[in-house]
Amino acid sequence: MKKVVKLNQLDEFELIKRLRSRLRTRSSRVIKGIGDDSAVFLTKPNTIQLTSTDALIESIHFDLKTISPKQLGRKAMAVNISDISAMGGNPYLALISLGLPKSTSIKFVDELYSGLQKTCNLYGIELAGGDTVASPKYLFINVCILGEAPKNRVFYRTGTKPGDQVFVTGNLGDSAMGLKILMEKNKRAISTKHRNFLIKKHLEPVPRVKESRLLTKSKLKITSMIDVSDGLAQDLGHLLTEDKLG
Structure with missing residues (x-):
């Protein structure tokens, strides 16, 4: 039986070394990635920079009983990518901060980063560093x-x-x-196919990068955009409120 290695068996520098070996710099724009005090990167001329950040906290935003480490990594990255895409931006670099209970297995961390990296690779994003700290109870x-x-x-x-x-x-x-299906103890009268489809939509959201890029390159007269995460009525209300229209 393979021995499960826990985080409390590694010190901070051993963990950083492990992550660094898995997250090698691929982009020529990144001068210095993971392993230093700051990430150093080049910007393109005639562009403006966008930045966004979102946190996911165990027991509030996700339940480890219903989401795998890889899915969690993919979802954490996807929801942040969506914020950049919602403004017509092209995401290119990400930093990760993790709070991990000492009981977390190294395998869990490896799979979490695998999910993060897979999503980054899919959209041409460089995972350039971040921070890892101990958390007393919940993962964030x-x-x-x-x-x-x-x-x-x-x-x-x-x-x-x-x-x-x-x-x-x-x-x-x-x-x-x-989410509602995952939270309910009794199965709804819904086919397995549709059930799995809806659960995947919640656990593995797909950011609208392709659509955003098409809109940005188009000649359409777009007045405003927003990432719909709170429902159409509420987010449409945000647009109206910003311009004092409702």
Whole structure:
């Protein structure tokens, strides 16, 4: 039987060394990645920089009984990518902060980073470093992501005008229904196929990077955009409130 190695059997520098060996710098824009006091990177001319950060905390945002380490890594990265895409930006660099209970296995950490790295690779993002600390009870993961956009093609929540048409991508409510299915003890009268589809929508969200890039390159007159994470009614309300329209 293979022995399970826990975090309390490694010191901080051993863990950093392990992660560093797995997260090798791939982008020519990153001068210095994981292992130093700061990440150092180049920016492109004629662009503006975007940054966003979101944290996921165990027992509040996720339950380790219903999500795998790889899924958690993918989801943590995806929700942050969405914030950059919602403004027409192109994500290119990410930093990760982890709070890990000492009972966490090294295998769990490896799989978590595998999920993070897989999503980064999918969208051409460099995972350039971060921080790892001990947490007394619950696991938390925080992603800080950087993106860039042309100076004249950034979309804010402000700019909405009376008469504007509203468009959305994807099926609204899929993730919320997936969460509801996971939280319910009794199975709903729903087919296994649809059940698994909705659960996957919640556990493995897909950021709208492709759609954002198409919109940014298009000649469409876009007045505002927003990441729909709280539901159409509430997030549409945010747009209206920003421009004092409702």
